[in-house]
Amino acid sequence: MNHLHCAIFLRDDDYLREIRAGGSRADSAISCLYLKYRKRTLSYMRLLISKHPEFKGFADDLVHDAFIIMVNKIRYDEAEVRSLAGFWIGIGKKIFLNELKKDQRIILVKDVEEKYGYDHDLHESILPIPEENEQLENAFLQLGPRCREILLLWINQYTMNEIADKMHLTNVAMARKMKYECFRKLKDFLHSGNNKGV
């Protein structure tokens, strides 16, 4: 992996702005944001998990899942964020408590003293539901590699110009048409459960 050159003096507002801008700016900001607060979040998660030895080794996954949810929240929600590290830790804590609740290993006691900037319940749509997700993943994997790439670029808010450039397409109209076709095929696969490749 190429070494990232992240400006250390960037503030949380800068990361929020870059991630919301989408495209390559967001890609770079996401990596830098992750590296900036990773250690702090990981050590907090380890501390949290240390009280529950049955979850040993879960801290890395917890940090990753919480980060992905945070990025999606930043992208699609206009919620005010005071501290990104706090936001990230808050989501991680919420996921962990949900896991504990699911396992029914403990009776949760509300932790009133600590506030991390994320007090909402996690919506079901952002937490994985394995069976349903498998079906969706399989449908996506039926698409050809170029289609998959175009749709991923589109969802990451790359402009049609950038997509045309990255995919070596002749013009924007071509990129738009290809994206439309790929999306339609994905819907067809989801609808009919067709197993044919594109």
Add this chain to the structure above:
Amino acid sequence: MEDQTLAALIDQYLLGTISPQDKAYLEQLMATDPSVATMVSENQLAFKAIQLERNRRLKEKLRALDEDDLKRQGFFSSKSGMLTFVVVTLFLLYYLASAYYSIESIACRNIESYASSGLSIKDQKEMESAWKEAEEAFRRKEYQSAIHRYEPLAERYDREQANVAKWNILMARLAIEGPTTSWKHSLDSFARDTPGVLTIKAYKLSGFFESALGRFFTQQFQEKFSSIKPRLI
């Protein structure tokens, strides 16, 4: 409404880039026209499929960043690694400093060489050879022999040469006995009685042995280890 415009509106709705007015309009359409509602829900499902793949790829990227970060930090990332580095560095520094401030090393650094001044050529050659022999004995760490060779030179009428020889005898004594009280007395009386550059050197040396650094590396070090050293050997 044209299909293309509706599709563009739904795209914006899914990506979260739709304006509040357009959002309200689309939601109204969904409420009044079931075909639009179905279209939106199908698109939402497809969008979720792409989101899942994006999340999976992002997770892979995060793992790669972790590995990359770990590789770059390597040995020093762990607490034990950093502690080992600090301990080894401190030990090395202590070892180098104790070698630099050892009594023998201080004595060797401070001896003075012969400097000819106003002598006949014959005398000069004799002197030169006597000084050379004495200095060689000193360098070979035969300090007692060096003292024997410097003693006649210290009795000479040339005061400057005599003072240098006396100074070198003091250094040889330092190498043999260390900065003992009697040696310090000798150094102090030398500093009092001798004019010139050697006085400054004498005061500097005396000051060093009185300093915390000097005491640490000479007196304390010797006292602490003198009982252990023979047993270790």
